[in-house]
Amino acid sequence: MVRLTRVQQQERTRAAVLAAAREEFVEQGYALAKIDRIADRAELTRGAVYSNFPSKRALYLAVLVEMVRSAGISGPPESPASLTEALGAFARTWLERLPLADDTASGGRLQLRSLVGVVDEQGRTVLAQLARLEALLLAIGLESCGPDRERSPDGESARRVRLAELVLTMLGGSGLLAELAPGFGDPFDRARACEHLAGLDVADAWAPSYLPHVEPGEPVREELTPPTGLVDQVMGGPVHLGADGLVTVLGAHRLGAAEEAVRSARPGEQVTMVVVTSDPAETGNLVRLRVSDLAGALRRAFGPEAWQRVRLVIDDDAVAASALGLPDIDDDTQAAVRVQGGVITARAHGLGAAYAAATAGTGQRTRSREAKT
Structure with missing residues (x-):
């Protein structure tokens, strides 16, 4: 035995x-x-x-996370040749979750990863931040698209976060409608509608009003001992926290600040987003569910090169945060460090932390972002 x-x-x-x-x-x-x-x-x-599992909600979220994990990912796609193709591929992949007309109501909701009636007010706050993070991740893929991609005056690819928000809104609405009236409408029509959004001019720009008031971060020189075993939630590979670049640590109530890190990092530097929560079983799994679910669709619609510079870690046990000198974290944490040669060379806290850490030691107080992506 x-x-x-x-x-x-x-x-x-x-x-x-x-x-x-x-x-x-x-x-x-x-x-x-x-x-x-x-x-x-x-x-x-x-x-x-x-x-x-400390609660029924935690158990439900764990079931959904396991469903997404066990679904697996097909082979890597060819990089989409155009923005239109990318939008169509992503939408078709996302729409595969829609239940069939003869599915039971409760089974269909599970298939949809429905959170209706599941999350409380705390969860609603987190979902609002997660929606901004999801739009950013999709936008990074859209901004990498093919030879027809637009360029801003400084040569960077055009920002497509607002386009991503529209796509996710349309698909989210399709999911809610499928929950209430399963079998209604043609998923292929919705995918084609998403493709047509490629030609929509939404005058997108990233120019936060607080940015001109952010002071550069504090220059430091602190040894960094990176923890092992960190995994990128977007592409699935290992994450080396000591790589040159910008690392931002965000509580579940501050996930919308992820774009600040992506836009503020210096050209060619890696951007690592470390997500921390005060409740790994519920809030942590809510973040893990939404990010891993979206990542599954992203991996099938875009090539991995789209996210070469971006890593996302869910730091349930605050191992990464502690290694970065942030032992006290909660859902409102917002901090950032800049790493060079395995050493922390700058750190900042609070609103604008990623931008402050990125500009530390540059001698510049602000940079105009009106024409940035």
Whole structure:
């Protein structure tokens, strides 16, 4: 008889709970699902369920994360030749989640990764920030598109965050409609509608009103011992925190500041976004769900070269934040450091932290961003 180690037993218990919970959520939906029934399905005690997941919401989010993870990713796509093709490819991939007309209501909601009736006010606040982060990630892919991409006066690719917001709004609306009226409309029509957005002029520009008032960050010289095992949530590869570039640490209430890091970094430098939360089981998994779900569609619609400079880490245990000298973190954390030669050379905190760290030691107080991407 093979004896399981404690870790193996914990993994087996967790897997059994997730499988039982998925069955319960498919049959009953989130609102009517019961922890006691989930425990019975898994042939475990109620206490065993709660020892792995502190709440029904945390368990539901974990089920969705596991669904997205187990879906897998197909082979890498060819880089889209045009913005129109990229929009179509992304939309078609996203729309694959729509339930069929004969799916049960609760099963269809799970397939849609629906959060209706699941998140509380804290979750709504996080989702608002996540929407901005998702738009940025999609925009980075769109800005990398093919030979027809537009250029701003300084030679950089045109900003496409507002276009990404429109696409995600259209697709999100399709998901909500599918939840309320499954089978209505043609997904291919919606994909073609997203393609037509390529020609829409939304006069996009990045020019935050606070930027002229941000002082350069504090020049420092601090040794950095990068933690191992960090994984990029967008492309899936390892993340080396000691690489030259800009690292921003953002709490779940500050995710919208991710664009500041991307736009402020110096040409060619890596941008690493480290997400920290005060509640890994709920808030952390909410962030992980939305980012990994979006990343699955991004990987199938764009080549990996689109995100060569951008990394995103979910730092559940604050390992990365601590290595960067930020032991005290919460959902409102906003900080940044600049790394050169494995050494932290600048740091900043609060509003404009990424821009402040990027401009530390340059002798310039502000830079005009009106024509930037």
